[in-house]
Amino acid sequence: MTRILHIDASARPHSSAENPFGSHSRRLGARFALAWRTAHGSDENIVYRDVGQQPPQPVSGAWIHAAFTKPEQRLPWMSETLAESDGLIDELLAADIIVAGVPMYNFAPPAQFKAWIDNIVRVGRTFGFDRSRPGDPYWPLLAGAGKTLVILSSRGDHDYGKGGRIEALNHVEASIATAFNYIGITDIRSVAIEFDEFADARLKASIEKAEAEVDALVETLVRERQQRNAA
Structure with missing residues (x-):
């Protein structure tokens, strides 16, 4: 069975499908999850994490010290400091598909x-590092997974997509892709709603278009996973 990790990052706690002041990214994430459940008749393989309402602790000096200490040399406080990170990484490693609802805040992902x-x-868990390694001392640990x-x-605005008038201002998909490529996840798909700040017919049309794209994407991913499992 395909395992899904569904993440919401919006600071808004509700979906715009249920609340006029709700989140469009939550709306799309919920639609994806519902379509996936409908296709499989079960949600037992969907793990949900709401980082928008319950964000992880930001990286600290102690975290960095612990992460760059070899596991066999870590003191108890180091393991405790990395416990939350370990849990988040375990969820990521267990997932086949990561569905991330990430709105644009000031041209980038939310904090x-x-x-x-x-x-x-994290070094040693999702990417490797060896300063004595010839060439590139860094390598992805999730490549081929x-x-x-x-x-x-x-x-809020529009035309942030590829070839759009303000594509250069969009640091959401690009920055996320950079981080995921770095750890070895290169198969990346995306859908976005635009025109939120206009709140007119263009927003309505964008929502309808994005929802149709999510539905089609779920069908595509289901088919691809079935073909992969049959191969």
């Missing part, structure tokens, strides 16, 4: 999601 990224991009990342975003 809550950045804290999650900082906790899961067959994982897929789905980024479901929302934006």
Whole structure:
């Protein structure tokens, strides 16, 4: 069975499908999860984490000290400091598909999601480092694991997508992809709602388009996973 890790990062606690002041990224994430459950008749393989409402602790000096100490040399306080990070990484390692609802805040992901990224991009767990290694001393530890990342975003303005008039201002998908590529996850799909700050017919059309894209993406991923399992 395919395992899903569903993450919400919006500071807004409700979906815009239920509350006019709710989150569009939560709306798309919920739609993805519902479509996946419908396709499989079960949600037992979906793990949900709301970093928007319960963000991980940000990386501290103690965290860095502990993370860059070899596991066999760590003191008890170091293991305690890394416990939350270990749990988040374990969830990531167990997942086949990571579905991340990440709105754009001031052209980039919310701080809550950045804290999650900082906790899961970790030496010895998701990337390797050896200063004596010829060439590149860093390498991804999740390469070849067959994982897929789905980024479901929302934006106040419009034309942030590829070739759009303000593509250069969009540091959401690009920054997330950089971090995931670094640890070896390169299969990345994305859908986004735009025009939120306009709150007119263009927003409605963007929501409808994005929801249709999410539905189609779920169908595609289900088919791809079935073909992969049959191979």
